[in-house]
Every structure is written in C-alpha cells, then in structure tokens.
Amino acid sequence: MTNVDYSDDYRILHKNLQNLIKNKNFDAHFYGKSYYGNDLVAFHKGSYAGKQFLLTGGIHAREYISSFVVMKMLEDYDLPYGCFFVPLLNPDGVSICLNGLDGVNDDYKSVVQRLNNYSTDFSMWKANGRGVDLNVNFPAMWGKGKLNVALPGPENFIGESALSEVENISLVKFINKFDFEISVAYHSKGEVVYYGFSGASNIIKSKSKKIAKKFAKFLKYKAIISKNSVGGLSDYLCLHNISSVTIELGNDSFCHPIRYINFNEIYKNQYVAIKKIFKDIKND
Numbered sequence: 001m002t003n004v005d006y007s008d009d010y011r012i013l014h015k016n017l018q019n020l021i022k023n024k025n026f027d028a029h030f031y032g033k034s035y036y037g038n039d040l041v042a043f044h045k046g047s048y049a050g051k052q053f054l055l056t057g058g059i060h061a062r063e064y065i066s067s068f069v070v071m072k073m074l075e076d077y078d079l080p081y082g083c084f085f086v087p088l089l090n091p092d093g094v095s096i097c098l099n100g101l102d103g104v105n106d107d108y109k110s111v112v113q114r115l116n117n118y119s120t121d122f123s124m125w126k127a128n129g130r131g132v133d134l135n136v137n138f139p140a141m142w143g144k145g146k147l148n149v150a151l152p153g154p155e156n157f158i159g160e161s162a163l164s165e166v167e168n169i170s171l172v173k174f175i176n177k178f179d180f181e182i183s184v185a186y187h188s189k190g191e192v193v194y195y196g197f198s199g200a201s202n203i204i205k206s207k208s209k210k211i212a213k214k215f216a217k218f219l220k221y222k223a224i225i226s227k228n229s230v231g232g233l234s235d236y237l238c239l240h241n242i243s244s245v246t247i248e249l250g251n252d253s254f255c256h257p258i259r260y261i262n263f264n265e266i267y268k269n270q271y272v273a274i275k276k277i278f279k280d281i282k283n284d
C-alpha cells in the first residue's frame, strides 16, 4: 500500500522542467512525444561546432533523482564545449511512479493497474507507460540479458522487439543528427560507474574504461565492468562508437526511489566531476 505521497516531487520536477524550457540561456530541442503524449525534450549549451557531449537521466522511472541531477547540471554548465542534456527520457514512467494511476492516461489506466498486479503502490515502477523497460529496449544485443523479462510489467520487460518504444525511437533519431564524443547516463543507486559493453570495439571499450575510472576516482565510486549489460542506452551508444558510461547515483543506504529531499547530498560532486573530466577529454 502507498504510504508516501510522491506527488510533490513530481510537481517540483515538472516545474523545473518548464522553467528550463522558458530559459533563454540555452536551447530546448523537442525531439518527440512519449506514448502518453508528454514532450520529449533535450537542452543544449555551449558550441554546436565539434563533437558534443551527452548527459541523460530519468530513463528508469523510480530513479527520477537522476532527472534533477541532469537539470541542475544544465544550469551549472559553464564550459565552452557543446553538451546536450536530456533529463527525462521516460516522462510517462516517472509520472506513474510519482502520481500512481493519476499519472496515467485514461485509456491506459486498467492496463497499468493490471501490470502493477493491482497494487496501489507504484513507487517501484521502473518501466515506461506501456510496461517496457526502456533501458533494455535498444538494439545492442537486445534480448540477451540475464534479468530480461518477456512480459510487460513494472520492470525489466525488453519490449516486443528492439526499439519498439516511441521514446527510444525518437531518442535514437535525435542522437543520429549530431556527432557525439562521450555520453554519461545517470541512474540510481549504488555509487558505481559501469562501463564496457561487450559488443563494442576495443577502442571504445578502452576509452569508456578510462572515462569510468576517472569518474570513479573523482566521485569515490566503484568502476565496474558491465559484462552482462545488453539493450541499454550506453550499450547502444558504445556500439555506435560513442564512449558511454553509466553512473549509479547515491549509496545503497537510500531507499528507492531516492527523493528530492536528498538532492543536495546526491548532487554534491557531480558537476565538478563533469567539469574536470570534460576538460581532460578535450585536452587529451
């Protein structure tokens, strides 16, 4: 049963996002609509010339603290290099996690109820609005993961096919329009930096490893090779020659979902790490 009201976190997240859209200091790129019709939006700061950085968050609904982290990074970002910020890859899922059935479109309420096993507690929801886990749905050794689930549900369902979900289709189209150097995907939790998609080239593997080690050292997180990860956004990017690491924010003592009230503790060194490591990469 639901004991906690998460709707305040949703209101703050939504308001922050709307304020960023109105902010004239950077560009908002609307790259599509989610299944429920929510805007998919990327922001850009810095120069469009040369290779770009990519920071993403909010692909797993219950890990929405990562959306707050990417939004704050956009505000703090003061480097000349071009960087895209996509704070909320899964707006429908985050709406379900925080608003329960109130966050679901009317024609989909009964489906989501069934997928959640008729529980009124949606706080552990990880998937999108159709019960597909977006981070196992990319065409990068899709369907080969150990934890993959074959039916829709709150987590780990890989989808009917690779790239079956409109949120991912739109993202891939958007990513293909630009030339990216590296990407960081924010999740929670565990204080880990994952790297090393097994399907990537050796060059991308070693570059991702180097970047992961830098982040881990700076943040005092663990760098771990993700031997079994498939179908993830970082896996997909590595397959397409964009080095990518996945950062699990916050230590394991936090409960899922990590709430906005803990934001300052989660965020503390994150931007400093980005600033230092982006500079290192450009000066290499």
Ligand SMILES: [Zn+2]
Binding pocket: 060, 063, 187, 188
């Ligand atoms: Zn995650």
